[in-house]
Amino acid sequence: EAEVAQSPRYKITEKSQAVAFWCDPISGHATLYWYRQILGQGPELLVQFQDESVVDDSQLPKDRFSAERLKGVDSTLKIQPAELGDSAMYLCASSSGLRGVETQYFGPGTRLLVL
Amino acid sequence: AQKVTQAQTEISVVEKEDVTLDCVYETRDTTYYLFWYKQPPSGELVFLIRRNSFDEQNEISGRYSWNFQKSTSSFNFTITASQVVDSAVYFCALLRSGGGADGLTFGKGTHLIIQP
Numbered sequence: 001e002a003e004v005a006q007s008p009r010y011k012i013t014e015k016s017q018a019v020a021f022w023c024d025p026i027s028g029h030a031t032l033y034w035y036r037q038i039l040g041q042g043p044e045l046l047v048q049f050q051d052e053s054v055v056d057d058s059q060l061p062k063d064r065f066s067a068e069r070l071k072g073v074d075s076t077l078k079i080q081p082a083e084l085g086d087s088a089m090y091l092c093a094s095s096s097g098l099r100g101v102e103t104q105y106f107g108p109g110t111r112l113l114v115l
Numbered sequence: 116a117q118k119v120t121q122a123q124t125e126i127s128v129v130e131k132e133d134v135t136l137d138c139v140y141e142t143r144d145t146t147y148y149l150f151w152y153k154q155p156p157s158g159e160l161v162f163l164i165r166r167n168s169f170d171e172q173n174e175i176s177g178r179y180s181w182n183f184q185k186s187t188s189s190f191n192f193t194i195t196a197s198q199v200v201d202s203a204v205y206f207c208a209l210l211r212s213g214g215g216a217d218g219l220t221f222g223k224g225t226h227l228i229i230q231p
Binding site: 031033035040041042043044045048055056089091093095103104105106107108109111 | 119150152157158159160161162165206208217218219221222223224
């Protein structure tokens with residue numbers, strides 16, 4: 001069964017350092033999402049890509065976060081510099097076909113701890 | 116604005132009991148989709164079901180069943196004869212249909228504990 005891949009699974013860093021997360025969506029899925037999940041909360045959307053284009057990044061803290069999907073396949077989410085409040089689970093999801101009506105399938109996530 | 120409320124923060128039952136997880140949503144859209152996801156301790160969100168706003172027919176899949184009622188804006192999830200492997204955090208989510216951003220709006224989740 002096709003899956004969304006993410007790496008690393010766990011990341012510990014010190015504040016002010018740079019971190020990067022990688023996501024490889026299910027093959028053929030045009031839409032890719034990055035969500036952030038704070039402990040005890042539901043995931044919240046950070047950024048959405050359709051192929052290589054950003055559809056929505058209104059909730060992405062652009063002063064420190066950046067995301068790219070250069071070839072419309074895999075994607076990287078970067079934080080620089082990391083802050084204590086960035087400690088969370090970062091989830092990647094992908095969906096196929098028509099936007100807005102397809103199910104989003106999630107990867108295993110990256111757990112980030114900022115010290 | 117869209118909102119999903121899962122009022123039950125944590126539920127604990129003994130194995131083989133039936134349990135219902137509540138989900139209430141708010142949206143001004145006439146077309147929308149509702150989802151349930153399961154998040155085991157490993158962290159991955161596992162898709163369980165999707166329902167569109169025009170389909171109020173209840174659904175059963177094995178021990179799982181879902182009750183969608185537009186009149187009360189609820190989409191409740193019942194597990195019959197619960198098992199220890201059902202222990203997880205369960206999220207209800209809402210997706211608006213149409214153009215623009217398609218991010219899911221999640222509730223805060225219900226932590227389900229099935230005791231042996």
